[in-house]
Amino acid sequence: MAVDIDFLISQLTLEEKISFLAGESTWRTAGVERLGIPNIKLSDGPSGARGEIFGEGVPAAFFPSGVSLGATWDVALLQELGELLAEETKSKSASVILSPTMCLARNVLGGRNFETYGEDPYHVGKLATALVKGVQSQGIGATPKHFVANDSEIDRFHGNRVIPTRALRECYLKPFQMVVRDADPWCMMSAYNKVNGEHCDASRKLLTDVARKEWGWEGLIMSDWGGTTAAGPSINAGLDLEMPGPPTRRTQSTVSALIEGGEVDAKQIDESVRRILHLLVRSGRFDDSSDNGEVCLNTPEQAAKLRRAACAGIVLLKNENKALPIHPSKALKKLAVVGPNAQRVVAGGGGSSYIKAPYWTSVLSSLEDRFAEHDTEVVHHRGANVSRYVPTAPSEQCRDPYTNYGGGAVDWWHGHEKIGKPVATTHVDDLYFISFGDRPAIIPNDFDFNFSLSTVLKPRTTGLHKLSLSSIGPAQMFVDDQLLISETGELREDATLFFTYGSEESITQVHLTAGREYRIRIEGHSHDRQLDRSLDTRIRPMENKFFGVRFGYEEADYSDLPAEAAQLCRESDAAIVVVGRDKEWETEGQDIPQFALPGDQVRLIEEVAAVCPRTIVVVQAGTPIKLEPWIHKVQALVYTWYQGQELGNAAADVLCGSYNPSGRLPVVFPREVEHSPGTMMPLEPGVDTSSVYAEGIHVGHRYLDFLGISPIFPLGFGLSYSSFELSNVRMVEHALTQSQSVIIHADVRNVGGSDVPARQTILAFIAPVGKSYLTMPVKTLCSFAKTPELKTGEGCTVELDIDAYDLGVYDALSERWIIPSGAKFDILIGTDSSNASRVGQLDVEIEISWVHCTST
Template sequence: MSFDVDALLDKLDLDAKVRLLAGQDVWTLPARPEIGLSSLVLSDGPVGVRGVRWSPDDPSVTLPSPTALAAAWDPRLAVRAGRLLAQEARRKGVHVLLAPTVNLQRSPLGGRHFECYSEDPLLTGMVGAGYVTGVQDGGVGVTVKHFVANDSETERFTADVHLGERALRELYLAPFELIVRRAKPWGIMAAYNSVNGITMTQHAELLNGVLRDEWGFDGFVVSDWLAARDTVASANGGLDVAMPGPRTVFGDQLAEAVRGGEVDPDVVDDMVRRVLLLAHRTGALDGGTPPEQSTMDGDAVAREIAHRSFVLLSNQIGLLPLKQPPSIALIGALAADPKILGGGSATVFPDHVVSPLDGLRKALPAGTELTYAIGADPRTTLPPATDNFRLRATAKAADGTRLAEFPLREARIDWIGELPAGLDLATLASVEIEGTFLPEATGTHTFGLTGPGDLRLVVGGQTLFDGVNLPEGGDVFTSIMQVIEQRRDVELTAGEPVDVSLTYWVPSEMAEFARGTFAWVIFALGHRGPVLDPDAALDEAVALAGKSEVAVVVVGTTAEVESEGFDRTSLALPGRQDELVRRVAEANPNTVVVVNAGSPVELPWRDDVAAVLLTWFPGQAGGDALADVLFGHEEPGGRLPTTWPAKLEDAPVTRVTPEEGVLPYDEGVYIGYSAWARTDRQPAYWFGHGHGYTTWVYDELDVFPDDEGGAKVRVRVRNTGKRRGREVVQLYLVPTERGDRPHRWLAGFASVEAGPGEVADAEITIAPRSVSVWRDGWQHIAGEYVLEASHSYAEPRLSTRTVLQKIR
């Protein structure tokens, strides 16, 4: 350390020390002016920086989803993403970003997999290390999460994951270890779940033993929000900070535990040292070095990551890139209102979003006509009311007293964690969205309300709903993440304004939730004007496709399908989107399907369309990036970071639901492509799959083993196409004596660029760990291996035999 931490500790008594280990509120740690310590501010990520306010009035640059970033297979791009987010964090006064998420995509049913990178620990660790490096280059800390085995959402607060030491080491701990050793993160977040019977916030074997003693991690460990449960076990188990505050298992309770002899004072001192080191690193402590200010263009970075991440799954007749067609029919509700990010704590609010419709309109070549139809709407909830609504939010006490009033850009309240300044959970009784609406069209208008609890909707003096909105048999807490919508229709006349009011009564249980310190006030008023019935909307889209040269259909998932808080039950696209694609493809052979999803979905029509382009959740500039790729200004640079099944029932690992609180990982080390290789079923698309706009020949493969059991590898590739392009060279190891190891596994990768006829060399290092197995310790398995230079897991282009052994 470049500062005297012991001198600072000497200035603090026990009570002052323990207060530094508990949040003073939802997002911050307290300041200690007597030692020059400012309040440390933590904020959710990972695609933006929300800050301490969960509100669209405090916007953030919004990058593509983590699955998209991983699909670029480029740690250097992840560094750029991290640096941009550090810039955003500094702009918002944030010291620590609660990201990245490096849990593995163990099952395609994981509801939060859009926030994770990959099914493969090496790819996850390399991209995560790049992200961490970029953020910390900007003087902002990270909390690599969720440590460990928090790979699904069902019963995530209480699930006890049972797995063997080998799978724990080779798969689930591996990304964390790589990031700790390579990027030296300043923070780790301990997960909600237990591992083999011990809650992760008090898992001394993994936090103190593996993370600190074995790997040399010197940063702080923070609990996931509300995850810390026991004062003594958490302090002795390796947790440093319990969030959120002000009432946590640390603070005063920790001081009592020290005075009672249950926690050694030296343990507390070490905890405080790590918090002060974090403060020093992030500039929150006097004498810290402020980071250099950067001026990265957020839109440009978001756009670059997006097109670099798009995966061209198929391009059967070479339709893409489009060659200035006379007419394009753009179809799908997600074309006008895309899903740009996943739900839950990953949510941030961009100040603008470029939809596919916006992007294509801006980039349309001269002489090309663009028309649009919804076709099929997958959304099961109505979008928040915005157009022609003049709205405000009014907070009231139980006696009806107005506590505060706020203008609204849209009819939605998201007060998560903290309430707006001046409000308190103890006195807040209700919140009302109220104002006027001026209809543009005469006919049936549909209003929808969401939010867990008691609501009343009044439109034009008519009460349309007055009751409890909870799932059947549910309560306010289990329904926080599960959106339930009530819809009501009303006849309105164009040009005649009506008063609108949606009142939400804060459940009495909310004042006790998290001991009254964590707000969760979420409700919304949705609206949809007169529309075609579903059959007519489909017919309209098909007719439009039939008279256009090219049809571009945008399909995907919704917030009700992919979000934090619940796992998926199906991989099918919601609504009638599959029917829409089939009918459009029958009407127009030049049909391009754009898939707007954060993780795998079934594509039963994939062989019946001209092209399939996966755009993930593409962030705020996704529409511009889509136009770039469709019109050939940029190449789709992505490769799949996860194996995609043709059907859910084909997937080899699907269990995400605990039984009697226990979730067994019975598959051991066989997840993802390793699990698929043991079955007689073929996925729709293998790990690493993806096409570009040029072709490549793999010319040479040279291996130079080192004396530590690894190797340096050079792969020479040649661009045999007619345009510049990028290739992701993937190296897989195949053991000649397999034993209990997978058929093959990813050992390294690199991306290269070259123009037509040019060659490029991919230089890749294979670490000794790639040929090591955990057997009561890491054992290097020396011997002969087949090394494959591949375009994807299932597409080796060159191979050679080599012996990898330790000499020293």
């Protein structure tokens, strides 16, 4: 239907206009019924459309992590997955998905690196653009985030990123500029952090001067959840929407007073209302304002797409003596699959992106299925304990006392005392339970409630076992009605659990008997600290909107796990060691505490490799880890990242050779953590922590190039079971103007090695020749292309386009992009950043300059 936005704005009262400036609830905007203006529902991404309930909601398709999608280097695949993500968003009755995450993986210890596509601005911008195009082609709004430089979780709500102008423009803003230019996203999300002294949500320079005026973008900008730091400054900066609702900053009284006092112009409010109404028009909400609830699609077609996408991101880093692929054969009588991540599901990193999938696969279960009809025996051992905390109590050892299903039950009461019967009872599968605006409808949204989480625990062994409790707000743990732990719920500056909103875990030990059932009860109530946010900006956003408890349980185990696993491998013909991190080591709210594999995993690898020559290591992680010295002791190394619900099937497809690995590294793998630029950042949080981006434009592989340090694996590296030949590289179009690209063709041929078709990725870099007008990186990625699947003997021609916008540098003095006359560049073509050869030179005869580029 045709909607006259100007007319609607003229009919709105000031109170109604103010209501549009903040969410009505956690996942919905406000509407005005008298004028027929509907609300709009948003859903978390980027790993899938979770819907409005954390943890225990309707299952949703769990996509491969962003870094795995980055490893595909496949623009067409990202657009296809964007279409699938839109389909999932519709299944949750939402119209906007909070995806993609576009911040650069600046430092190897970044807690949310797994969410983004990689380290390189051009690469991230290209893939994000493709995903946004796919999402919005289906009538769903995408939300690139977090604008800008939200690349560390240390003091993430208040930390200040001190970024030189060129680095800000050429590295951190560039991916957003690319996606605005080429995909016109309907929304963007501002970051929590400060950039050069200004909170992003209150930076008029970023939100209005750059994104709107300079880039000409007309979409809506919302805050991250709880990321509106002040009402007046954020409105004046151009932040349209405070989320979540009800508002904390932009209350009716606060905004009205700001207008009356002349601190906020009513015209600015009209502009934000206009953008919100425009989003409603784009999403079709005026045509269909229904809310049909949330459903789980879980179709075979979806599963096949996710499996293919997961396979495409897996990177083969080492394969000596053709250790891979593993095929059933007479010589392979026993296959050992060991390691802490072999049997358990490690689908993604932690935080708001984590999803309850309709099903899970593990590496062990998928390999067992693969060898079930053959004579090969598959044996397993955990091999190491890598839990960062006391592990969450397993649902297979805990049952709901009401239903006997795995997990537990939550009884709810009004008020802070348990009076009468519960007003509601809900079931939880996971005993790490988080509630965020999704309590039972009968519980009012004023945080005045109490609860009792009950489960029946059945130990498998007798001994002195660990029990732990962490909570948001005060809680107590009882075992058979005996109080064991009393948790105040007091927040600490260095808190890590519950997105940093919870207490650290309290641990006790108690003697339990195998086979006996113990009644576990955790009681608590909402925390009701009254927070004056106008006075205390150091308070964590949304502190009073979260609630949760975590029940940890670990049975006494005095065995030597690595030695036992090694003995099993000694008796096997091959060993697959599945190691890595998980959602408690890599998570929103904290950076990773160490570069090396946690726990005894390095010892496990080395002891297995010492007794089993055919040792294959599979790493599940969202960022590089320290590989030396153990990588030199194993025959094969496969990096699977985090693959969502299809993690096991995808790993088995690659390990067993039914999929020829085509993933290529989206980040450089340094030998030491000190070789990653962000390590000059403070390691402890504090008031107004500042991170100085002293490396400037030398981010990712450029940093190692600048220092002259060789990585253990370069950007773009990856092996296949096939070999490729690159030949006949030629420049088809030599002239470079603001409207004319340089075009390069290269022939790629699969010369054999596997009966399974294979794909190759070709990268193009430019390197300055002689002294340049402004300092440039040693080489800069400026184009890439991926071949189709090629059978042995087949070849194809790939095309690489290099346009002026990929070569320009930002001149802070003139505030424009420029390629000066007389500039000369070598063009390098190859398969990774350390294996690229000069194929020609590009000479710029006439200066090219611009402020903002038009769509390519």
